[in-house]
Amino acid sequence: MKLANLVGLRFKERPSDCVIDSHAFSVRGGYIKYVANGIYSLYPPMQRITAKIENIIREEMDAYDCQEVLFPVVLPGSLWQESGRYESVGEELLRFEDRTGTKMLLGMTHEEAAVQLVREYANSYTKYPFAIYQIQTKFRDEARPRAGMIRVREFTMKDAYSFHTSQEDLEKYYDKMANAYYRIFARAGIPDVISVKSDSGMIGGSVSHEYMLLTDAGEDSIVLCDECGYSANMEAADTIADNSGLAPSGELKKVHTPDCKTIEDVCNFLNSKVEESCKAVMYQKNMTDEYVVVFLRGDYEVNETKLCNYLGEKVHPAEVTVESGLCAGFCGPYNQHANATIIYDKTLEGIENLVAGANEVDYHYTGLNIKRDIGDVEYVDVSKIRSNDICPCCGRKSIRISRGIEVGNIFQLGTKYTKSMGMTYSDENGEEKTPIMGCYGIGVGRLAASVLEVKHDDFGPIWPISIAPWQVHLCLMRVDDAECKAAADKLYNDLLNLGVEVIYDDRDVRAGAMFADADLLGVPVRVVVGPKNLKNGQVELTTRDKSVSKLINVDTAVSEIQALIAELFNNINEKVIDRI
Numbered sequence: 001m002k003l004a005n006l007v008g009l010r011f012k013e014r015p016s017d018c019v020i021d022s023h024a025f026s027v028r029g030g031y032i033k034y035v036a037n038g039i040y041s042l043y044p045p046m047q048r049i050t051a052k053i054e055n056i057i058r059e060e061m062d063a064y065d066c067q068e069v070l071f072p073v074v075l076p077g078s079l080w081q082e083s084g085r086y087e088s089v090g091e092e093l094l095r096f097e098d099r100t101g102t103k104m105l106l107g108m109t110h111e112e113a114a115v116q117l118v119r120e121y122a123n124s125y126t127k128y129p130f131a132i133y134q135i136q137t138k139f140r141d142e143a144r145p146r147a148g149m150i151r152v153r154e155f156t157m158k159d160a161y162s163f164h165t166s167q168e169d170l171e172k173y174y175d176k177m178a179n180a181y182y183r184i185f186a187r188a189g190i191p192d193v194i195s196v197k198s199d200s201g202m203i204g205g206s207v208s209h210e211y212m213l214l215t216d217a218g219e220d221s222i223v224l225c226d227e228c229g230y231s232a233n234m235e236a237a238d239t240i241a242d243n244s245g246l247a248p249s250g251e252l253k254k255v256h257t258p259d260c261k262t263i264e265d266v267c268n269f270l271n272s273k274v275e276e277s278c279k280a281v282m283y284q285k286n287m288t289d290e291y292v293v294v295f296l297r298g299d300y301e302v303n304e305t306k307l308c309n310y311l312g313e314k315v316h317p318a319e320v321t322v323e324s325g326l327c328a329g330f331c332g333p334y335n336q337h338a339n340a341t342i343i344y345d346k347t348l349e350g351i352e353n354l355v356a357g358a359n360e361v362d363y364h365y366t367g368l369n370i371k372r373d374i375g376d377v378e379y380v381d382v383s384k385i386r387s388n389d390i391c392p393c394c395g396r397k398s399i400r401i402s403r404g405i406e407v408g409n410i411f412q413l414g415t416k417y418t419k420s421m422g423m424t425y426s427d428e429n430g431e432e433k434t435p436i437m438g439c440y441g442i443g444v445g446r447l448a449a450s451v452l453e454v455k456h457d458d459f460g461p462i463w464p465i466s467i468a469p470w471q472v473h474l475c476l477m478r479v480d481d482a483e484c485k486a487a488a489d490k491l492y493n494d495l496l497n498l499g500v501e502v503i504y505d506d507r508d509v510r511a512g513a514m515f516a517d518a519d520l521l522g523v524p525v526r527v528v529v530g531p532k533n534l535k536n537g538q539v540e541l542t543t544r545d546k547s548v549s550k551l552i553n554v555d556t557a558v559s560e561i562q563a564l565i566a567e568l569f570n571n572i573n574e575k576v577i578d579r580i
Contacts, residue, residue: 001470003505003517006030008043010520020217022453023148025461029520038145038153042445045469045521049448050156052467054135056187057158057442060180063579064173066131066160071113073137077103079112082421090314094141106139111417111439114161119423122163128425128435129169133160135444149449150405151219156445162438163418165427170438174207174412177440179580181211181408184442189451189464191575193407196222197232207412212404213450222404223385228394234401235305239383240390241297241347242397246276249352250367252334257364261329263298266355266364274298278348278356278368280331282318282340285311291324291340295333295356297347300383307382311341332357334365334373344370346379405450413437461522462544465568470503472561473523475515477530479508487554488529491539494558500565519544525564527557543568 008030018024026032031046042050058068077095080086086095086105094106107113114132122128135158142153149155160177164170178195185193190213198210210233212222221234232238260266263279277298284291292315294302308314320328325338336342336359348354354368370377389399415434417423424432448467455462465471472495476488485506492504503523505514518526528540538551541560552560 001503004507010517020147022449026148048469049467050444053444060184061133064176066133069132070134071110075107083112092141108140115417115421115423125427129164131162149445158442160440163435183576186576197236210406211408213407214402214404215454216403217453218403218405220404222402224400225391225398227396227398230393237385238392239385243350247353249369252367254358258362272355278354283315284318286314293340294343296345296383300347303384327359330357344377344379345383346381347383349379407447407450408442411439413439459519463522465524466572468524470523471501472525473518474504475528476506481531
């Protein structure tokens with residue numbers, strides 16, 4: 001490929017609307033083009049990168065007998081009505097009607113389509129187990145698309161679905177997919193991806209894991225324990241507060257706390273510890289507007305995902321009215337008579353001397369003992385775990401919070417979709433049974449952008465050889481020098497004839513502009529042909545990451561370039577785990 005003919009522009013300035021580096025370099029380097037909010041076209045370099053990622057995915061899926069299929073992008077609403085998700089999923093599902101008035105939707109995930117495809121085929125136990133996958137365009141109407149291809153509305157995704165007759169068989173295949181995912185990410189150049197326990201969200205199922213690439217640019221909070229290796233998404237991590245060493249039980253007193261509406265104001269006014277306070281966070285259920293009041297330790301925050309999972313429905317911040325019976329800023333659990341769902345978070349369990357609202361403007365209670373003054377209540381975990389909290393696995397105070405990008409996810413779905421959609425099979429005894437499912441997803445574009453986020457320097461991407469748009473970037477420094485031109489042309493043609501992927505820059509431009517473009521394209525091997533070195537029969541061979549920089553003989557350049565490419569591939573493959 002001649003760089004002069006490459007479609008797309010590269011430029012020096014960082015776009016003002018690009019918050020993270022992967023987005024900025026994707027725009028600056030001529031990888032993506034903004035079309036609409038969260039929707040991008042791909043220029044040739046990014047298309048080549050994503051095609052290579054797709055090929056890696058195909059090889060790993062095929063290795064575990066996962067068969068490739070293709071589902072429609074546009075689906076009838078009736079399929080999602082069968083599963084119940086047509087009504088339950090929110091505005092991120094784009095619904096519309098066709099010209100006949102039939103309800104339709106754009107697929108954001110394809111569990112329903114997978115069941116519809118195989119439910120007639122898989123009517124006997126002899127057909128099980130089996131797995132199918134696709135690489136397809138999807139659309140999720142994200143409220144806040146961000147960070148280029150990290151969070152978009154239209155995206156390409158590999159989603160796989162496995163079908164089983166037993167939980168044991170599902171778990172075995174789940175482990176195989178986990179192995180395949182580690183291999184995919186390592187082959188794409190990011191072997192340090194970790195698996196974390198996650199919330200299943202709208203996909204459903206009892207067990208799920210996300211694959212996280214740890215980076216400060218990530219939008220997910222990852223909970224880690226360096227002592228035992230525990231890992232979980234913030235949304236799924238169990239919170240265990242340390243309530244030891246707090247004040248013993250005291251007398252319940254109602255005290256005047258003028259203008260103290262926040263827990264910090266109250267604690268400062270009373271000269272008390274925030275760890276010995278109870279704060280109220282108020283919500284309303286989306287479907288009914290019924291009030292929900294969460295009481296938790298004053299220094300913790302509500303985890304709204306946990307809260308919604310506990311309630312079984314979504315909530316929004318409450319608009320407190322006089323009719324609600326709630327006293328905003330002074331709400332507490334003692335003498336609480338509002339018509340609301342009351343939830344006590346586990347962070348309060350065991351505390352015998354609390355400061356809490358008195359449900360009266362400008363008043364709080366001190367000395368509140370929930371067990372003594374209110375009675376036995378149910379404590380549930382709806383709070384966010386924090387750094388230095390107790391690890392749910394090993395019990396040490398060793399939790400730390402990192403940021404990460406989700407690059408894949410896997411779910412044990414059970415019978416959530418097969419049962420609701422009437423998929424059955426006959427077992428060995430002729431009895432009708434419902435199969436169970438697994439689901440496994442990887443966003444192709446997001447994976448490419450995630451690799452870029454952790455594989456770059458100040459000048460542009462440093463693409464791993466396995467997914468780089470080209471393997472070699474050939475730079476001709478003097479297009480007007482006949483000897484240089486002839487040597488570079490010969491090197492270009494020789495490499496192409498051997499199947500090496502080359503982007504050849506033979507433009508008549510300044511060296512600075514040429515190397516700036518090369519940095520933005522991030523090709524791992526760079527060969528520079530210039531008159532000074534060529535007089536000595538040499539060309540310059542470097543790697544984009546600066547780990548290799550040397551002069552080589554032009555007569556042996558092809559073999560040395562091939563050897564360097566092989567070495568770069570070997571460096572990646574050494575970090576790929578064996579298949580199970």
